[in-house]
Structure formats: structure tokens, C-alpha cells
Amino acid sequence: MPHHRRTPMPHHRRRRALVLLAALALAAVACGGDDRRGQVTTIATTAATQAPAASADSEGPMASSGPDTFGLDPVDPLSVSGDIAVAGSSTVFPLAEAMAARFEDEGYSGLITIDSIGSGAGFERFCVAGESDITNASRPIRDAEVESCQAIGRDPIEFRVGTDALAVTVSPGNTFVTDLSVAELAVLFSTATTWRDVRADFPANPIQRFIPGTDSGTFDYFVEEVFHEDEGPILAAGNTQLSEDDNVLVQGISGDGCDPSNASTTCAVGFFGYAFFAENSDRLSVLDIESVEPTAESVNMNTYPLARPMFMYSTASIIAEKPQVGAFLSFVLQFVNEEIGEVGYFPAPDAVLQAAADELAAAL
């Protein structure tokens, strides 16, 4: 019997299958941990490849450092090295990323990491774990967060870097809605199941909602402005997709298949920072709120109801300990207005930037 040893299922193999099974089941759970970092941008610069190009440019920014440096000393990124850890708001993320890229183009030779994890999580990392040097935030720091920061010897300083107009968007197929009031927003994002529930002359298409996750400052801000700080209604609403990843929201809204003439098609709605609308303006439509369109002008005049400040936070002790952090913040304040329009946000008023620069100058 040449094949005698081939038993149908050797015992050891079953054992192996069992261990494999357990390992797989556990790996599934462990994977959750691995993916925590979600969206992390690491921009590593090798001095060898970047330095020559940068040195050629380095006179440019010095000369063109513009009319307004807010009294800050010019920063020469070529002379800056050392690591900078930034974490926080997904709204501020594209702006911070653009500033970091420019900082590196001009010769910064350290490693700057920017994690897009939401404002709340950013403060958590800054004030509780004490792991980051700068927190990006799309809302001001809360008293409780200041307290936990102080508990680990960090006294946060606020630098306002720009303004965001929170964009409420629908897909281009949705042609019936162009303007909503704040009261209608509250209905739309809580109890309504069809668009007709929001306004009587809308069609009866079902609503699907795409909103930022509960860790994001955008969510907090929206709840504060529209639901008077009560997050119950918006979270209890059915047919709601939440994500800290704004690209997921953009994808969901733009792919809703909305057809106002066919009441069985779903018409999606969602909100996020204006930059994500600007980046995807070909596949999304932005709504006016209280008949005000989000534009640079309406944001500056403070007539757009969902305009909100964007911040970076750090502390004097971190700036003293890591000069590169101070250099980066100073660089941000001096050049933010040259980048912010490109990213899709709106400049903060000059007086506010001046105040931030004064704070920084005092800390430097």
C-alpha cells in the first residue's frame, strides 16, 4: 500500500488548522489596533536631495517674505532641523500639510509628521499623553483640556491661523436644494427621513447623511451651532455614516445616485471643512446657509453662519525645548496667507494673525 500513510485528515493538520483559526480570529481584532493611525502623513526629507534645490530658492522666500511678517524675525528653514510632531483636526490637516511641504521645500531638514485624527483626539495626545508638539484644532481648546494640559506641565498657547467655512454639500444630481436655514439643518440631520420632511416643496427622496466622526472638531462645531451642544439627535438619526476621513464623506455624497424625479433614489447630504469641498467642487454642490454663500467675503464679514476659526496650539516650554517648533510656527504665521487660498480656506483677519504673532514672539 504505497499510499497508506495518506490518512484522510492527519491529526496534526487539524491541530494546525485550529491554531491558524485562533490566530486569524485574533489577528482580526489586533488589526484594529494596527490601523489606528489612519491617515498619517510623514514627509521625510533627505538633505542630500533637497538641499541643492532649496539653497537655490532660499533667497526667494527671504526676499519675498512679503509686506507682513507681523514683526516676526524671518525664518531660514535651511538652518532648522529636528523633529516636529503635529496631530489633530482633519480640517486643519490640509493647511498644516501645505505649510510643512513649503517649510521642507525651503530647506528644513528634520522630520515633520502630521496626523489627521480629529481635534479632540489631537488635544488628547497633546494634553494627556504629551506626545505631540503642536495640536491642530478646528475649535478652541476646552477648559477641561487646558486643565489636563496643565496637569502635565503644559500651558497651551493658541495661534489662530485661518478661517474655515463649514461646507454643507449635496451631490450635483440633487437640483432641488440650494439653500437651507439653520433650523432646517437641524431637522435634516436628525428626525427627517425624506427631504419632504425638511421642506414641504422638496421631493420625497430618502435622506442619507455623511458626517464627520465624533472625535472631530467639525462634528463638535456643527453640534454646537445647529443643535445647541446636544449631540443626541444627530447621533440617533438613522441612515447616518460617520467618518474621520473626509474623503469617505466626499465619496459617499457624490455617489448617492440622487434623481429628484425618482423618489426611490437616495439623496445624500453632508458637511465638512471648506477645503474638501474646494478640492472636489466638480463632484459636489455646496449649499447657501440662511441665503449666504460661503465665500471669502461672507466669511470675512462674518455673515456666513458656519464660519469658524482654525487653530494651532503649542506651549512656551516646547518652543524653548525644541526651537524647530517655534521656527515652524513662526514660518506658518508669516506665510499662511500665501498658502491658505490654495488649500481652500480663508485668511484670518490681520489683527488676529498679529495677535498670534505677538504671542509667539513672547514665547520665542
Place this chain on the structure above:
Amino acid sequence: MTVSLRKKRRPGEAVIRGFLFIAAALSILTTVGIVFELGKEALLFFRTEEASMAEFLSSTHWQPAILDFGIWPLVLATLTTSVMAMIVALPVGLATAIFLSEYATPRVRGLMKPILEVLAGIPTVVYGYFALTFMTPLLRSIFGVSLVEIFNTASAGIVVGILIIPLVSSMSEDALHAVPLSLREASYGVGATKLETSLRVVLPAALSGITAAFVVSISRAIGETMVVAIAAGAGPKNFTFGEDSLFGYILNPFVAGETMTGHIVRISGGDLSYNSIDYNSIFAIGLALFVITLLLNVVSRRFVARFREVYE
């Protein structure tokens, strides 16, 4: 000169033995450690005032931020994607295995097996985007945009099925191949055709191995994370019996739903604070996942013990 018949001392042998034992023990210790950690954190969760085992097992709403802790929306979404995956993977995987083991010439076999294994080597995140950018539009073009949502469990489930085909086929093929040749010869001897031999003789003989393959695949489908996180949806499909239609919404695979693994990924992606109830809740989900796969395993062992045909 006497010849020593005593066992020769081989210190090198002991070292190798020890090393192999440590390697084997390591995975078991890891398992024990993970189960301990899961249990500990899950216990913290059930001990809080806001959460209770009764609510966890009975409620049909999951939304940690407003203290709704009912596991069912997540479990149902996981079941939906897994069932879809099994519908795809089991028949295709088993057919592939039968072909490779019984029909294919050694040349074809030698060519096809490595190619199938390449499929297993594709990162799951790629499969996730494959689901979102290929499978979802395909389903929408077949069933209509109004029926199929952009994020839906069907698309994710089908792609998870494709992802585990190599696992099913490779493990089943091993089991089929291990069936003694004498059985096939006896079957041909009494006049059975190749198909009859494959399906009525070889397949039952390899049943325990194939069941093991199926169970591993089901566990893989239940635990698969990236595909469902990307394509299935990003919010728990909360429902109320009586209010929501059973097949139109609750079990409808074309509606977005969030699986257990998908939920863990999404809410931990925002760097949850360690002391929050949301953070502890993901360990309760993890434990539930573990219990489900364990139960599956126990049931399948029973099944195998009962129907296994032993040839010795």
C-alpha cells in the same frame, strides 16, 4: 575496547529542541495574552454604569457617543458580509480544489496553484478599493443606482469572498489530495465515472479537511477588516423591529452597514482616549468576535467528529 551502548549525549540536539518548543509556545502564549487582555478590558466595559451585558446582547442600537450599546447592528452586518462571502468563496473554492486535485494534469496544477496563491498575496486594502471602485459600480449597473447604496455590505462581502477563494481551494485541495489512491481505484473498479468518484467517494472521504477549510474561511471572512472598513459603510445600521422592514433594510445587503471589525477600525482611527467608554467598548466587540469564531470552531469539530469517514 568496549563499545559504549549508552545514549550519546548530544547537547546541540537539546538546544534545537528547546528552540522549537519556544517557537511553538510563543504563538500559544500570544493567544493567551490576547484573550486575557480582551477579557480584562471587556470586563471594564461591562462594569461601567452605562453599559450592561443585557443591553449589549439585546439592544438593536449601537452608538457609543450617546451610550447605545447593542451589538446586534454590528453582528448582523458582519453576518451579511460573511454570508455573501461564503456564497462566493465556498462553491468556487471547492470546485477549484476538485479540479486541481482530481482533474488537472500535474503541469496545469503546477501552473495554477502558484497563480491562485498570488491572489492570496494581494494586500486587503487593495481589495477594499477594488470593492468600492469596481464591485459597487458593477452592482449598481446591474441592480440600479436607486437600490444599491454607494457603501453596501454586498459589494464588500463579494470581494471578501474573492479574497478567501485561495484559502478555501488550497486547504480543500490538500484534503482531497490526501485521500488514498486505493479508494479512487476501487471506485473506478466498480465502474464509477470520474465525476462520481470525485463527488461520492473522494469528497466524503476528505470531509473533515474540507470542513476545516470552510471554518477557517468563515473565520477569515468574519475577521476581515480592511475591505469592509472601506466599502461596507461607516455607521452602524441601527434598527427597530417592527418599524424597519426586515428584508428592505435590516437584512438588505445593498444598504450600508458597519461590521464589528469595521467599527473597531473606524472609532479607534480617531485616537480614542484610553479611559473612555468608547475605547472599552471596542474590546467588548473584540471579545464577541472571538466568541463567535470559537463557537464556530466547536460546532465544526462536532460536525467533523460525527460525519468523518476514517480509512485506516
